[in-house]
Amino acid sequence: MENVQTPTGKVVITVQLCDEEQTEDEECEEYFLLFSGSSQSHLTSALWSGHDTLHTLCPAHDCCEAVQVTLCRARPGHLPAGESPVSVVAVAEQRFNFVQDLAFDMAQFLVSTAGRPDGLEGAMLLDECQIPLEECERLDESLSLALRHLDLPDGWNLLGTHLRNITEPQETLVHFAARRGLKRVAVWLLLQPGAPEALRLTNRQGPHLQASLSSGATETCTSSSQSKDRPCCCFS
Secondary structure, three states: OOOEEOOOOOOEEEEEOOHHHOOOOHHHOEEEEEEEOOOOEEEEEEEEEEOOEEEEEOOOOOOOEEEEEEEEEEEEOOOOOOOOOEEEEEEEEEEEEEOOOHHHHHHHHHHHHOOOOOOOOOHHHHHHOOOOHHHHHHHHHHHHHHHHOOOOOOOOOOOOOOOOOOOOOOOOHHHHHHHHOOHHHHHHHHOOOOHHHHHOOOEOOEOHHHHHHHHOOHHHHOOOOOOOOOOOEEEO
């Protein structure tokens, strides 16, 4: 199995079975990967891509760390009535590293800027870069995924950890997402504490809708909810 992956996941992992791990009754069996971390665990299903090869989608994780991965095999069993009709055995174990990447770094940076008047000055440098649409879409997907699995500070708010009356123009994360056309990021932001107050603020360039129109992403400020199917079960 590949031994390194990023916290944002969504990358296919290949599992190669050795001769001792293969059986003659593959059609009646199902394989799963259990990722056991310090605060989160994930269970993903694996699909056959060859007679000795399995593929699975890497789960998203909440931090950068080494986790224990267990390959499990489930098959119909012949047990007494009242007991589970399926037997599950651990086939193999391996260490797996979730490593920090650009999306995770950027997510941490953006979260740390909330409520700081000059916090987004570094991020505003992106406005001077002509990022291709395809790259923006990839950034939107990876950044929103990293934000969803980031461990936010207690009491975190889009306007900072301490809400206050703000009347002067202020750059917020919602402005940033609208101007860059980051729709998935904007949807996540609109579901966070402080979103109603942030939507009423303007920055030096104008309100969020104006920023959204300038980037050609009018849906950014009109969407308030969106759900995505996750590739695995996650439990803490």
